[in-house]
Amino acid sequence: MFLDRVKITIKAGNGGDGSTSFLRNAMTAKGGPDGGEGGKGGDVVFRASQSMNTLYEFRFHKKFVAGDGENGSKKLQAGANGKNVVINVPCGTVIIDSESGKIIADLFEDGKEFLALKGGKGGHGNAYYKSSIKQAPHYSQTGEKTKQREVILELKTIADVGLVGFPNAGKSTLLSCISNANPKIANYPFTTLYPNLGVCEVKGQTFVVADIPGLIEGASQGQGLGHYFLKHVERVRLILHLVDISQSDGRDFIEDYNIINSELKNYSDDLATTPQLVVLSKIDLLDEKTLQERLERFEKEVGKEYFAISGATLQGIEKLKLATLEKLSKLPKKPPLQVEELDFDKKDYDSIIISRDDDGSFVLSGGRIDNFIRGVVLSDTRSFAYFQNRLNEMGVIDMLKEKGLKNGDTVKIKDISFEYSE
Numbered sequence: 001m002f003l004d005r006v007k008i009t010i011k012a013g014n015g016g017d018g019s020t021s022f023l024r025n026a027m028t029a030k031g032g033p034d035g036g037e038g039g040k041g042g043d044v045v046f047r048a049s050q051s052m053n054t055l056y057e058f059r060f061h062k063k064f065v066a067g068d069g070e071n072g073s074k075k076l077q078a079g080a081n082g083k084n085v086v087i088n089v090p091c092g093t094v095i096i097d098s099e100s101g102k103i104i105a106d107l108f109e110d111g112k113e114f115l116a117l118k119g120g121k122g123g124h125g126n127a128y129y130k131s132s133i134k135q136a137p138h139y140s141q142t143g144e145k146t147k148q149r150e151v152i153l154e155l156k157t158i159a160d161v162g163l164v165g166f167p168n169a170g171k172s173t174l175l176s177c178i179s180n181a182n183p184k185i186a187n188y189p190f191t192t193l194y195p196n197l198g199v200c201e202v203k204g205q206t207f208v209v210a211d212i213p214g215l216i217e218g219a220s221q222g223q224g225l226g227h228y229f230l231k232h233v234e235r236v237r238l239i240l241h242l243v244d245i246s247q248s249d250g251r252d253f254i255e256d257y258n259i260i261n262s263e264l265k266n267y268s269d270d271l272a273t274t275p276q277l278v279v280l281s282k283i284d285l286l287d288e289k290t291l292q293e294r295l296e297r298f299e300k301e302v303g304k305e306y307f308a309i310s311g312a313t314l315q316g317i318e319k320l321k322l323a324t325l326e327k328l329s330k331l332p333k334k335p336p337l338q339v340e341e342l343d344f345d346k347k348d349y350d351s352i353i354i355s356r357d358d359d360g361s362f363v364l365s366g367g368r369i370d371n372f373i374r375g376v377v378l379s380d381t382r383s384f385a386y387f388q389n390r391l392n393e394m395g396v397i398d399m400l401k402e403k404g405l406k407n408g409d410t411v412k413i414k415d416i417s418f419e420y421s422e
């Protein structure tokens with residue numbers, strides 16, 4: 001099955017807490033601090049994989065959470081780091097920040113990795129805080145907590161050649177003749193419901209061909225399968241534009257040719273200007289005379305170079321393969337998409353936000369506050385004194401006063417609340 005756009009939730013692991021512990025054994029009745037460091041949280045990494053060609057597996061698996069770091073413990077034991085989560089996606093998957101709508105990565109090449117979210121830092125154990133003036137610190141630091149984020153994965157297939165044309169024009173038949181692919185072929189429109197990829201080998205060289213569902217007039221207004229699948233030929237270097245010259249579906253082949261071109265133009269100027277080879281298909285269904293007449297008409301009315309082929313007798317197929325290879329050799333590979341300047345995983349260590357609760361108390365939040373209280377144990381009196389001093393030094397008390405803080409008012413930070421006294 002096929003799926004080419006999906007929203008998923010990702011979260012890096014939280015950092016583990018540092019430990020507060022003191023060495024105790026028969027030899028040292030009153031030992032020094034030996035609380036170990038908390039482990040780092042796991043990262044969230046995306047990896048491009050050539051062996052995938054759909055996002056279908058994300059249909060049921062939409063949440064990816066990396067492991068949390070373990071807490072530190074006594075005897076200076078550091079907590080283990082959390083496990084990274086590696087999310088495999090097909091080559092050509094574009095990752096979009098769901099909040100801003102901006103592109104944050106284009107996983108273009110096989111094996112390419114993108115570190116989307118870094119795990120939270122582990123907290124320091126109390127041993128870390130030991131110094132000549134602080135022999136027995138009674139506090140440690142909690143691990144950094146991470147936030148969950150949403151991203152949109154959008155697959156824009158990467159192929160060298162795209163097959164474009166009306167339904168039933170013979171696109172899948174051509175793909176099966178020139179490549180290793182085995183697409184479904186049938187004598188009714190919209191047999192192909194999602195893109196197929198095939199690798200074509202000519203003279204020891206290979207190129208990748210994408211076969212997409214057929215277009216019809218009004219595709220740009222959502223007729224048929226609409227424009228939806230054209231994103232899978234956005235990145236091709238060359239379009240093979242298939243036109244059924246036998247007119248087996250009762251339409252005029254020159255009109256077909258013009259309609260598809262205008263649908264491409266309606267989609268984007270880029271597609272309209274992508275180099276094309278015109279492929280006139282199903283020539284085996286016409287007698288020699290009718291074929292000649294139609295070819296002459298094409299030359300007169302369109303005047304472009306063309307390749308006349310039959311997927312049934314394979315007439316013209318070898319010539320088309322060679323011409324495709326030759327044309328590709330002159331066309332540069334399309335580069336990955338421009339990634340927008342956005343530090344998706346930017347950590348907020350700076351903001352200080354003051355708001356008021358319904359009961360009138362002052363609520364402190366923001367990245368700077370979060371980071372600061374990681375090192376505070378309020379049950380420890382020394383730590384609490386430090387906490388108040390630091391709030392003062394950081395200018396937070398002044399900021400609160402500006403907002404109207406008075407003696408006796410309550411200040412809340414996360415699940416801590418205290419009464420302010422001057």
Ligand SMILES: Nc1nc2c(ncn2[C@@H]2O[C@H](COP(=O)(O)OP(=O)(O)OP(=O)(O)O)[C@@H](O)[C@H]2O)c(=O)[nH]1
Pocket residue numbers: 165166167168169170171172173174184185186187188189190191192193212213214215281282283284285309310311312313
């Ligand atoms: N005689 C003859 N029949 C062909 C040729 N190419 C395709 N067909 C037939 O035309 C019908 C449609 O072919 P497909 O290859 O499925 O066409 P498609 O363009 O992929 O169609 P959609 O997937 O519906 O867009 C099938 O019955 C094919 O067997 C050809 O060169 N000669």
Ligand SMILES: [Mg+2]
Pocket residue numbers: 171172173184185191192211212213
């Ligand atoms: Mg098809």
